[in-house]
Each structure stands twice: as C-alpha cells, then as structure tokens.
Amino acid sequence: MRMAELSKTSGIPVATIKFYLRERLLPAGERTGPNQSSYGEEHLRRLRLIRGLLEVGGLSVATARGVIDAVDSELPLAHSFGVAQRAVSTTIEPGDLDPEALAGIDRLIEDWHVSADNPGRLAAARVLETFETLGQRDERNWFSRYAAAALLVAEADLDQVAARASREAMAETVVIGTVLGDALFSGLRCAAQEHVATLRHPVVSELDPAPTRE
Amino acid sequence: MRMAELSKTSGIPVATIKFYLRERLLPAGERTGPNQSSYGEEHLRRLRLIRGLLEVGGLSVATARGVIDAVDSELPLAHSFGVAQRAVSTTIEPGDLDPEALAGIDRLIEDWHVSADNPGRLAAARVLETFETLGQRDERNWFSRYAAAALLVAEADLDQVAARASREAMAETVVIGTVLGDALFSGLRCAAQEHVATLRHPVVSELDPAPTRE
C-alpha cells in the first residue's frame, strides 16, 4: 500500500500521517526504494489506535507515543499498566498536595494494596483537596461509594485483560481498556445520572420535555 | 480587598485575574471610583472554583464560563445538570456515529430512562465504536459491569446533591460533583486496578518492587 492509499482508507490527510511518522507514533513503512515505502495492514491498525487515543481518549501526542511504546515493548504487563495509568491521570507532585487530603484518600482505601506513587491515589487526593476547598462536604459516603464502584470496574478491567491470549494482546487491551474505559465510564455515568434523576423527580420531564429515544 | 491582595491570597497572578475578568469567569468587583474596585470573599471563592474546573476538571475557559453561568442562573436544576454533563463530555454529532454502536449502548441501558440527546449516551457509543474498530471484544460483560458501576455512582451523585439546602447550593454541587466526580473516579479506578492486580498476581510486586505507603 502506498501513502495515498493509506491516507484514503484511513481518512487521515497525508500531511498528518507524515506528522505521525515524524513523531514516531507510526512506524516507518517498508522501504522499496531510496524515497519510496509501502505500508501494510498493521499501519492501518496503528493509525486507528492513534486516532482512538487522541480523539476518544483525549491524550496528547507525546503521551500517546509513550502508550504506544508500552504496547510494543517486551516489558512485563505491569509496566504497560503503569504507563496507561499515568497517561490518563495528570502528573501530580506529592509535595504540593495537602497531606490531610492524602490521608483522607488513604483512609478510604486502607484495605487496598496500592503503592505510594500510584498516580490514581494522588489524583484522587487532589480531587478531595479541591472538593473541600470549594466548601463541599462528603454526604452519605459519596467518596466511599465511588471507591466501591471503582473496585467493580477494576475487576471487570482485569477480567477483560485476562481473557486475551498473548502478552502483546494483553498489553494492547490494558492500554485500550484503561484509556477508553475512562471515557466509557464518564459517558455511562452521565446517562445514569439522567436515569436516576428521572426516576426520582418524574415531573421534571414534563416541565422540560426532552426528545425520547426511538 | 484590592487587586493585589486578591492576587496574593489566591496565589493567581494579577494578569491572569484580569484575564478571567475579561473572559467573564469572574464578576467585576464593587466599584469604589471611576477606575477602582474592591473584591470580596465571593471573588476568592469564585477563583477557587475556576481553578478547580480548569486544573482538576480539565475544562476549557469557554466551557468553564458556561458551567459557572449555569450555577449563577435561576434556571431549574435539570439545566445545570445538562450543562455540567456537556462540559465533561466531548460534543458528538449523532450523524457521524455508527448506528450499530448506538444500538449496542441502547441495548446495554435499555431499562434506563435516558433521552436521545444525552451526551453520555453518545459518548459511550463513540467508545463502543472505537473499541470494536480496534479489534477488542467485550469479555465477561465488561460493558454491562461498567454500566452497573455507573448506576451506583449516579445514585451517590444524586444523594450528594439532594443533601444540599437551597437550589443555588444544589446547582453548585451538581457542577462540582459532575466535573470533579469524573476525575475522582478516574483516580480511584487506577488505584483499584493496582489493588486487584496485586491480589491476583502477588508475584509481580516481588519482581518489580514498588515503594509502599507509610
């Protein structure tokens, strides 16, 4: 497959594909001459992965490169998990974090096995800190109910990964699952909010009629 | 309070505060002269909210303005919910979405009361579409387990909102909860993944020792 065809079948402009090549998101094609290359099915797959990470997962190009490298590497699965987790959470220095908030999160997950530098633990502490700064209080175990739901989701994630055959397939699922899982949960939570709100306050749908499905 | 003090106590540079004033994220201070104003506690609160939305929630300035307007408005709570939900999910045209994927999500949440233009429903369909494009399969009900967890979280969210006294307080909690809730869940999910992975493969922590808490 030549560049023009790769561009047409993927729907991505040639200039953008060249940019991805430059940024090492996409491996170079097989050389067929001094200034000619041919691309295969794996480049198409890779392009789809790149677009998924960038558009649906909202990753930056630099982060996506790290994630893709983790899929390609021979390192143990735990490494891919770490990279993927760092990709979806903003890096936080434990230094500029209220120790009180960190302790609050640790109390919440005290019977979990989580290392001190887990990016999610720090991100959660950051949220707790912000939440309290904004004068909000934890009503009816809001935080611990989130933790319980997160546990369910994590079990599902590990099951999903375990179902894959090879280490490479697992690493790919780790990355895709971690990055897309965030977006999936966010969407489903939003739908569930409307559902629960409608159940609790049925009158709302009459005052503010919304188009229904089908 | 004058500008310099507002800047110092909030830790935000004067130029940035002026920028937020220009962008109508922050209301103007009380005029004390033709070119002098004084700011109060509510400006400090508002600045904290702005930083929370931008830094922790990852919103853009334009989106944050919409969210803040929703808090300030007199419109019913459902409106605030809608704005907050649209703020955390990327806008998707139902047109450029695989109808198959949309049908898949609808099957997943068929007993939920969700309107057709719910942004989360569309976002979830987008994820399903991408997921399948990347050659992944739904193993052991990955999707429906996410939906179940989302329902738990949504119930917690509505309880959290219901605990507030006034409509204004509720609207504020809706916005803060929706925006920060996404970040919170993302972090807790990440921590839970490490916990579950450690439980299932205890050997990993010996091969790749990680610092433990405390």
Place this chain on the structure above:
DNA sequence: GGGATATAGACAGTGCGACTATCCGATACT
C-alpha cells in the same frame, strides 16, 4: 520514453487556547 502524478523528507507556517506583558491615564497612600 516522456510527461503527469506521487513520494520521502526537511522545514516553515497556521490557528487556537491560555495566559503574560506593556502602556496609559487616574487614583490612593505617606
């Protein structure tokens, strides 16, 4: 075999979003 089209690679340019810096004339403290 020769002209139109395509290609790899280098490099400059674009558009946008979130600030950041500079100025100005008008107060406000001391």
Place this chain on the structure above:
DNA sequence: AGTATCGGATAGTCGCACTGTCTATATCCC
C-alpha cells in the same frame, strides 16, 4: 509631592497539533 497601584485596552508569548511548501526522485500510463 511623589511614589505605588489601579482598571482597562492592546499586543505579545508559548505550546500544541497539525498543514503547506519545496526538492529531488520514482512510478504510472500512454
């Protein structure tokens, strides 16, 4: 009186994700 600070307008910076242009070959199709 003199220095510092203010609100407001305008312009500039920086990073990021592309996008366009250029050159020297290479391939396709008469």
